[in-house]
Amino acid sequence: MNVYLDNAATTPMAPEVIEAMIPIMRDVFGNPSSSHSFGRQSKAYLETSRRKVAAFLNCKPAEIFFTSGGTEADNMALLTAVRELGVKTIITSPLEHHAVGHTAEALKMFPEVDVKYVTVDSKGHIDLEDLENLLKAGDSKKIVSLMHANNEIGTMIDLKQVSEICRRNEAYFHSDTVQTMGHFAFDLQDLDIDFITCAAHKFHGPKGIGFLYINQKIKATNLIHGGGQERGFRGGTENMYGIVGLAKAMELAYEDVEAHQQHVQGLKDYLIDELKEYFGEDVDFHGETDPSRSLYTVLNVCFPKTDKAGMLLFTLDLKGVAVSGGSACSSGATKGSHVLEGIGADMTRPNARFSFSRYTTKDEIDYAMEQVKEVFEKTLA
Numbered sequence: 296m297n298v299y300l301d302n303a304a305t306t307p308m309a310p311e312v313i314e315a316m317i318p319i320m321r322d323v324f325g326n327p328s329s330s331h332s333f334g335r336q337s338k339a340y341l342e343t344s345r346r347k348v349a350a351f352l353n354c355k356p357a358e359i360f361f362t363s364g365g366t367e368a369d370n371m372a373l374l375t376a377v378r379e380l381g382v383k384t385i386i387t388s389p390l391e392h393h394a395v396g397h398t399a400e401a402l403k404m405f406p407e408v409d410v411k412y413v414t415v416d417s418k419g420h421i422d423l424e425d426l427e428n429l430l431k432a433g434d435s436k437k438i439v440s441l442m443h444a445n446n447e448i449g450t451m452i453d454l455k456q457v458s459e460i461c462r463r464n465e466a467y468f469h470s471d472t473v474q475t476m477g478h479f480a481f482d483l484q485d486l487d488i489d490f491i492t493c494a495a496h497k498f499h500g501p502k503g504i505g506f507l508y509i510n511q512k513i514k515a516t517n518l519i520h521g522g523g524q525e526r527g528f529r530g531g532t533e534n535m536y537g538i539v540g541l542a543k544a545m546e547l548a549y550e551d552v553e554a555h556q557q558h559v560q561g562l563k564d565y566l567i568d569e570l571k572e573y574f575g576e577d578v579d580f581h582g583e584t585d586p587s588r589s590l591y592t593v594l595n596v597c598f599p600k601t602d603k604a605g606m607l608l609f610t611l612d613l614k615g616v617a618v619s620g621g622s623a624c625s626s627g628a629t630k631g632s633h634v635l636e637g638i639g640a641d642m643t644r645p646n647a648r649f650s651f652s653r654y655t656t657k658d659e660i661d662y663a664m665e666q667v668k669e670v671f672e673k674t675l676a
């Protein structure tokens with residue numbers, strides 16, 4: 296049996312998404328910028344997809360800018376803030392995905408731009424008092440960039456609460472919502488935020504496509520110079536089949552989002568119970584596990600100490616169970632996790648991130664659990 300439990304890294308495409316993309320690849324090949332009928336046909340798909348996405352988020356189609364995925368969208372949000380909005384202080388956390396963390400550090404290349412890090416606790420929660428103090432310090436223009444849910448440990452922020460703090464301190468607010476888009480409902484009329492980001496491959500859409508939402512209050516222009524696509528913000532011929540696939544993936548994700556949530560949360564709770572039953576007090580979980588503040592698709596397990604910790608993921612993989620340790624996007628790499636380090640986790644204990652999708656079954660969890668037991672009883676003993 297092969298069990299894929301690395302859905303926070305990427306998800307398999309939904310069959311309906313593939314079906315929606317095939318006619319675009321095969322038949323709808325016009326360049327949406329062309330004025331002839333082929334171009335107009337593509338343009339119609341492009342704008343219908345944009346309208347669909349905007350309707351799910353309750354925002355305006357003109358606020359959606361398609362990008363090559365989450366990384367580009369995060370880069371663009373912060374770059375826009377610095378280059379176009381006069382932001383000099385980026386306030387973020389040490390637990391952000393590198394798409395934000397490395398971008399923030401790189402933006403120090405602009406004169407007077409500085410990055411401040413908010414304090415986090417051992418479960419990865421943001422210290423909101425510290426955030427408020429950082430916002431009050433000095434009179435530079437500021438942007439807060441805090442991820443909605445952490446991709447490694449699942450800990451979530453309350454977007455509305457952070458938005459209110461930002462607004463009362465007159466700061467811009469960006470949230471990396473790559474792990475929550477398609478998994479939680481968003482109402483952008485209710486949530487006052489400047490930038491959020493999306494990657495379709497995290498909810499059974501294609502890779503290499505995502506978007507940046509930019510609140511219409513912000514006038515952003517010309518980030519990627521070129522042919523004037525995406526209303527001049529991002530030049531380059533649009534990834535048409537990706538965009539159509541993204542819109543279809545979103546439709547499928549939001550059609551039944553509560554049922555997906557319940558199904559996946561049920562599997563996560565079940566795995567937690569199974570692990571506790573087998574390991575007793577010797578098993579822990581990195582990050583928040585309280586469902587009201589934790590991403591239901593992610594469970595980061597801190598296993599009992601063993602001398603052969605380095606063999607855990609490798610042996611599980613040999614037995615057909617795909618999970619990851621450290622960051623999703625660098626799984627397979629030997630570099631330690633900045634997130635686990637950032638929450639002060641005991642790095643001598645082996646850890647594995649199990650991440651689920653709506654396609655994950657209880658049988659798969661049972662199989663994975665059997666393999667975990669065998670690995671601890673045989674290989675790691």
Ligand SMILES: Cc1ncc(COP(=O)(O)O)c(C=O)c1O
Pocket residue numbers: 303304363364365366367369392394442444445446471473474493494495503505623624
């Ligand atoms: C929280 C978060 N932000 C950004 C990204 C980057 O997205 P992409 O791979 O689409 O560039 C990821 C991908 O793992 C992620 O988990």
